[in-house]
Amino acid sequence: MKYDTIIIGAGVIGASTAYHLKRLSPKKKILVVEKNDKVAVGNTSKSAALYRNLFSSRTSQVLANSSISYYESIADKIGLKELGYFWMLSREDYQRSKSGLNKLDENRDRFEILSVKEIPENLKVNTSKSKExxxxxxxxxxxxxxSLSAIKLARYYATQFQKLGGEIQVHVEIKNINLTQKNRFYPPWSDVNIESITDQNGVNYASENYIFATGAWTNSLLVPYGIASQIYPQKRQMFTLRIKPDQIAFDIKKRIPILVLPSGGVYIKPVLQNSLIMVGCANELGNPYQMNVYPPDAEEGYFKNVIEPVLNHYFPQLEDYSLFSKWAGYYAYYWPDKNPVVEKVSNIQWVSGTSGSGIMKADAIGRIAAARSLDLKEVELYDETKFLVADLSLKKRKVDIEELII
Ligand SMILES: Cc1cc2nc3c(=O)[nH]c(=O)nc-3n(C[C@H](O)[C@H](O)[C@H](O)COP(=O)(O)OP(=O)(O)OC[C@H]3O[C@@H](n4cnc5c(N)ncnc54)[C@H](O)[C@@H]3O)c2cc1C
Structure with missing residues (x-):
């Protein structure tokens, strides 16, 4: 069977793209292939699944705000909880973020700046400095x-896509891309595109267009075929700790928010119904842009050396905790501005570079990728904001740098 479009990868981005493409062009025969046995078991399932609307870059604001609006409309289906972010800033963080914060509006963007004195005493946070x-x-x-459930979100898109007549095949790992020019030394005036793709069993799948929504695997898949996707994998680790009740009082203004600590990008997601907190960190320098194994190990040494000292400093009373579980995955980074990439060469499109915020921006990214596939110049996002599709391309990219960084 020849398809109009084959989407490779059924994470949140592939599923969102598939749904929006089918919604916009219901007659198209669209196939999603996934190497795993289910939708959303790649890095989508490894995510902390946090979302925020607070960004200084207009691109991030538009992508996140419109996606959050959509998620709010399906909140009960995807486990959306508006917990709030209690983002503690050091003087340096504050100075660095000031111009970004000035671009936000307290009422429209629904945030406030609190002084240290307004931190509730029962949070028991140590606000003073040490040598480090x-x-x-x-x-x-x-x-x-x-936060929301990333798996539920991806599966929601996949189900909606199937309801519209879209097809998903799992256990299909694309191993080869077959170009119309078999000989690498083809004449430069000839037209070249993908003729078909081949899976692990040698089965060929043919289509007019191909969309690689393969996240952290995108570069290794496309580079051998002369496509520099610019997407690099970088490992990220998560740890859950079992804590004793009341060791950190999370009740802040009648809410149990996500806590972000000043040093090293350490963040804490409370899962208090299970007496757990989930802790992650976002270090970059020294962390290679490489994927050696999948899934990667979450290393206890990383927790002990990178995360624990930060926790111990800011929450000194947090003593009797035990490491309950750990896992790791990969960010798919577009390093220069950490916003997604939606690019196309011939009949080969790729959508990735979600750089650690792919869950919170997935709805907008899917709409933009679908529009790119249909060669539309502009797309209307869920909250009716207009977005120029080429702004996320590599060749005509127009993205401003983010200044509010965890
Ligand atoms: C530890 C961690 C914490 C995170 N926390 C957050 C957060 O709090 N908020 C947020 O917004 N984002 C977060 N992220 C980022 C988020 O998870 C990603 O941006 C998002 O999941 C990317 O979705 P994706 O569909 O591009 O990738 P994936 O979910 O990885 O999907 C790609 C799919 O392609 C498939 N595939 C690859 N190669 C092939 C092939 N050859 N053939 C067939 N199928 C193939 C894979 O199996 C996979 O299912 C986090 C990521 C990590 C690792």
Whole structure:
């Protein structure tokens, strides 16, 4: 069977793209292939699944705000919880973020800046500095922020796609891309595109167009065929700790928000119904842009050396905790501005570079990737914001740098 479009990869981005493409062009025969046995078991399932609307870059704001609006409309289906972000900033963080914060509006973007004195006493946070760690200067308290179930979100898109007549095949790992020019030394005036793709069993799949929504695998898949996708994998690790009740009092203004600590990008997601907290960190330098094994190991040494000292400093009373579980995955990074890439060469499109915020931006990214596949110049996002599709391309990219960085 020849398809109009084959999407490779059924993570949140592939599923969202498939749904929006089928919605916009219901007659198209669209196939999604996935090497795993289910939708959303790649890096989508490894994510902390946090979302926030607080970004200084207009691109991030538009992608996140419109996606969050969509998620709010299906909140009960995807486990959306508006927990808030209690983002503690050091003086340096605050100075660095000031111009970004100035671009936000307290009412429209629903946040407030709290002074250290407004931190509830029962949080028992140590706000003072040490030789290694900075003093807490103030708190950026974001209200349109929280968490959702990334797996439910991806499967929601996949189900909607199937309801419209879209097809998903699992256990299909694409191993080869067959170009119309078999000989690498083809004449430069000839037209070249993908004729078919081949899976692990030698089965060929043919289509007019191919969309690689293969996240952290995108570069290794496309580079051998002369496509520099610019997407690099970088490992990220998550740890859950079993804590004793009341060791960290999370009740802040009648809410249990996500806590972000000033040093090293350590964040804490409470899962208090199970007496657990989930802790992650976002270090870059020294962390290779490489995928050696999948899934990668979450290393206890990383927890002990990178995360635990930060926790111990800011929450000294957090003593009797035990490591309950750990896992790791890969960010698919577009390093220069950490926003997604939606690019196309011939009949080969790729959509990735979600750089650690693919869950919170997936709805907008899917709409933009679908529009790119249909060669539309502009797309209307869920909240009716207009977005120029080429702004996320590599060749005509127009993305401003993010200044509010965890
Ligand atoms: C530890 C961690 C924490 C994170 N926390 C957050 C967060 O709090 N908020 C947020 O917004 N984002 C977060 N992210 C990022 C988020 O998970 C990603 O941006 C998002 O999941 C990317 O979705 P994707 O569909 O591009 O990738 P994936 O979910 O990895 O999907 C790609 C799919 O392609 C398939 N595939 C690859 N190669 C082939 C092939 N050859 N043939 C067939 N199928 C193939 C894979 O099996 C996979 O299912 C986090 C990521 C990690 C690792």
């Amino acid at each position: 760690f900075s003093e807490v200067e103030c708190i950026l308290y974001g209200h349109r922020c929280g």
